[in-house]
Amino acid sequence: xxxxxxxxxxxxxxxxxxxxxxxxxxxxxxxxxxxxxxxxxxxxxxxxxxxxxxxxxxxxxxxxxxxxxxxxxxxxxxxxxxxxxxxxxxxxxxxxxxxxxxxxxxxxxxxxxxxxxxxxxxxxxxxxxxxxxxxxxxxxxxxxxxxxxxxxxxxxxxxxxxxxxxxxxxxxxxxxxxxxxxxxxxxxxxxxxxxxxxxxxxxxxxxxxxxxxxxxxxxxxxxxxxxxxxxxxxxxxxxxxxxxxxxxxxxxxxxxxxxxxxxxxxxx
Amino acid sequence: xxxxxxxxxxxxxxxxxxxxxxxxxxxxxxxxxxxxxxxxxxxxxxxxxxxxxxxxxxxxxxxxxxxxxxxxxxxxxxxxxxxxxxxxxxxxxxxxxxxxxxxxxxxxxxxxxxxxxxxxxxxxxxxxxxxxxxxxxxxxxxxxxxxxxxxxxxxxxxxxxxxxxxxxxxxxxxxxxxxxxxxxxxxxxxxxxxxxxxxxxxxxxxxxxxxxxxxxxxxxxxxxxxxxxxxxxxxxxxxxxxxxxxxxxxxxxxxxxxxxxxxxxxxxxxxxxxxxxxxxxxxxxxx
Numbered sequence: 001x002x003x004x005x006x007x008x009x010x011x012x013x014x015x016x017x018x019x020x021x022x023x024x025x026x027x028x029x030x031x032x033x034x035x036x037x038x039x040x041x042x043x044x045x046x047x048x049x050x051x052x053x054x055x056x057x058x059x060x061x062x063x064x065x066x067x068x069x070x071x072x073x074x075x076x077x078x079x080x081x082x083x084x085x086x087x088x089x090x091x092x093x094x095x096x097x098x099x100x101x102x103x104x105x106x107x108x109x110x111x112x113x114x115x116x117x118x119x120x121x122x123x124x125x126x127x128x129x130x131x132x133x134x135x136x137x138x139x140x141x142x143x144x145x146x147x148x149x150x151x152x153x154x155x156x157x158x159x160x161x162x163x164x165x166x167x168x169x170x171x172x173x174x175x176x177x178x179x180x181x182x183x184x185x186x187x188x189x190x191x192x193x194x195x196x197x198x199x200x201x202x203x204x205x206x207x208x209x210x211x212x213x214x215x216x217x218x219x220x221x222x223x224x225x226x227x228x229x230x231x232x233x234x235x236x237x238x239x240x241x242x243x244x245x246x247x248x249x250x251x252x253x254x255x256x257x258x259x260x261x262x263x264x265x266x267x268x
Numbered sequence: 269x270x271x272x273x274x275x276x277x278x279x280x281x282x283x284x285x286x287x288x289x290x291x292x293x294x295x296x297x298x299x300x301x302x303x304x305x306x307x308x309x310x311x312x313x314x315x316x317x318x319x320x321x322x323x324x325x326x327x328x329x330x331x332x333x334x335x336x337x338x339x340x341x342x343x344x345x346x347x348x349x350x351x352x353x354x355x356x357x358x359x360x361x362x363x364x365x366x367x368x369x370x371x372x373x374x375x376x377x378x379x380x381x382x383x384x385x386x387x388x389x390x391x392x393x394x395x396x397x398x399x400x401x402x403x404x405x406x407x408x409x410x411x412x413x414x415x416x417x418x419x420x421x422x423x424x425x426x427x428x429x430x431x432x433x434x435x436x437x438x439x440x441x442x443x444x445x446x447x448x449x450x451x452x453x454x455x456x457x458x459x460x461x462x463x464x465x466x467x468x469x470x471x472x473x474x475x476x477x478x479x480x481x482x483x484x485x486x487x488x489x490x491x492x493x494x495x496x497x498x499x500x501x502x503x504x505x506x507x508x509x510x511x512x513x514x515x516x517x518x519x520x521x522x523x524x525x526x527x528x529x530x531x532x533x534x535x536x537x538x539x540x541x542x543x544x545x546x547x548x549x550x551x552x553x554x555x
Contacts, residue, residue: 012285064283173362179324180363183355184424185347185379202375205365209410 011128017059018129020248021241022138028252029126035256036115036122044262045114051255052122059129069124070117077116084109132164134239141239154230162218170211177206269336270432270464271298271321276330278316290316292488293330298466298481300431303458305479306468309510313488314468315358318434321466322353335431351380354430358437360421361414369395369412369420370405376428394427397460398453415446422450426457433457434466439474451478473514476500476535484511501533516540 012018017025032051039045056066090104127135140157147153178188181202188199278291291313298304308314319325320332323339323346332339339349354376357363366372370391377387395405398419404412409420422438435454439447455478458465469475475482475496482499484491486509492499499506503513503521513521513535520534520543530547534540 062283176357177363179319180355180357180360182324183322183350183357184363184376184428185350187347187379202363202365206363209365210362 009127010131011061011065012131013060013129015058015060015129016244017055017125019244020129021239021245022130022134023142023239024241024245024249025126025130026135026138026142028248029123031252031256032122033119035252035259036118038256038263039115039259040263041265042111043265044259045111045118047255047258047262049114049118051252052118052125056121056125059125061125061128065128066121066124069120069128073116073120077113080116081109081113084112133161134237136161136164137235137237138239154233158230166214169214170207173210174203174207177203269297270300270302270334271466272296272333272336273320274331274333276317276320276332277328278313278320278325279328280316282328290488291320291327294488294490296483296490296493298464298493300464301462302464303455303478303480304464304466304483305475305481306466306483306485307470307472307475307511308485308491309470312485314485315436316488317485318355318436318466318468321432321434322355323349324355351428352430353432353434354425354428356422356425356433356435356438358440360425360438361417364409364417364421364424367408368406369400369409372409372420373423373427376424380428390427390429391423394423397426397457398423399449415442415449418442418446419450419453422453429461430463432464432466434468436468437470438467439469447474454478470511472506472512476514476517484509496535497533500535503532 020028032048035048035051036045039048085101085105086099088102088105088108090102092100093103093106094101130138136157139160140153143151143153143156178186182188186199186202188196188203190196191199273294273296276291276294276296277289279287279289281287290311294313294317306314306318316325320327321334326340334349334353337344339346364372366375373391373394374387377390382390391405392402395402400416400419400423404416409417412420418438422435426433438454439450442450451474454465454467457463467475467479479496481493482496483493484499484506491505491509492502500513500517503517506513512518516537517532517535520530520532520540523530524532528547531543534543
């Protein structure tokens with residue numbers, strides 16, 4: 001169950017998308033998200049989707065991966081679409097008891113489903129094709145100008161790196177503790193809400209204890225290596241941007257323009 | 269037959285670049301009441317294999333029978349299997365969570381739905397067996413030393429009195445004294461309860477010392493399952509798959525290489541002494 005969480009998992013590869021400069025990838029993902037929200041009708045949304053499909057095809061990731069990243073947000077999608085379906089006024093299509101399903105409701109809810117799915121898969125494409133370390137490196141570089149106003153860019157990036165670095169470790173640890181408590185007869189997936197909450201105690205306490213232990217050990221190890229923050233620190237791998245990065249950025253901007261232009265169909 | 273597997277195979281992260289077959293077509297039969305040592309180097313599939321025995325991981329293919337019952341059959345309640353097969357994980361002290369030592373050991377028996385008196389009797393008896401003194405019972409387990417914590421965690425599983433007890437590297441990270449203590453207590457438990465006990469270890473020396481049968485794993489496959497003399501008679505093959513044989517066994521192999529006609533299936537020090545004496549007597553070098 002816990003292994004199904006794939007958000008933020010890097011899927012190594014050698015595609016042009018993998019090779020793009022991470023800073024550009026972050027910007028392009030942001031543009032893609034803006035694109036999705038600036039789309040007003042199905043045609044312009046289609047243009048945004050086309051951009052995603054193309055990037056996905058170039059990335060050579062297995063389709064299964066995207067479907068897997070979708071699993072945790074299925075409840076959100078279902079709830080949003082149901083709310084939209086039942087609570088938007090307009091021309092009634094079907095009427096059951098007191099509930100009316102309207103044409104507008106159907107349209108909005110379908111629109112929302114597509115938008116949400118595209119949003120999640122688009123952003124997971126970024127994390128699938130970029131290793132967490134590169135990603136935080138890129139964020140650090142992008143925040144660097146803010147250091148002039150005393151914004152702790154390096155510290156923030158370091159915290160993110162550490163947090164990301166420990167996600168798999170903690171997942172593994174949780175898995176292990178869950179197995180150990182299951183072996184002692186813990187029932188984790190049945191019972192009432194309160195019983196389930198109580199069943200979490202044997203998992204959360206050891207998890208907290210070991211997280212604190214790890215944090216302490218890591219702090220000590222960093223201090224032993226004379227870590228003292230970002231000042232004067234150089235990088236082993238310096239991010240470089242080239243022609244292909246700018247080409248990708250231009251493509252994203254072009255698609256965005258296309259989306260904005262296609263929005264006119266809404267008002268025709 | 270207490271534990272039986274048929275062509276047991278398990279593949280991690282199937283369908284991704286991280287795919288790895290940890291257990292590969294293992295056929296195994298372990299008789300009731302045997303004290304088994306499982307050895308193999310890191311990544312040989314030992315830990316994955318044992319997690320199949322109490323239904324924690326579902327085999328990719330193949331079957332597992334405990335006490336003649338296919339535990340992955342739909343009609344079987346997996347929780348009952350877990351009470352029948354107790355599993356102590358590596359570094360079990362990290363699963364401790366209760367306020368007192370007593371409560372932590374009682375967690376398993378409580379989950380079994382036993383009565384207060386029965387739980388108390390079991391907890392105290394197991395604590396005694398593992399040398400956890402009664403005055404520790406009301407202390408917080410987090411205040412104990414590493415070795416004590418380890419024994420509390422092991423007691424938590426033993427107190428469930430499973431028909432099969434499996435321990436994954438129970439002595440990892442302990443000093444020699446702590447190691448000897450835990451191995452002695454495991455042996456005591458085996459003698460007193462008569463249950464089947466499986467101990468995973470990567471130290472041949474430890475396993476040779478106490479196991480009645482040894483299962484050697486190599487790259488997810490069963491290399492052999494036999495008695496210690498049978499296993500150590502194959503010392504060369506064992507070394508070839510990257511496992512070290514006990515130091516005494518090494519000495520006897522070297523003696524044989526030097527042209528001395530002596531048996532090589534020696535794996536404990538007392539037996540080595542006996543063998544050398546016999547050899548010297550035969551050669552007429554002892555009065």
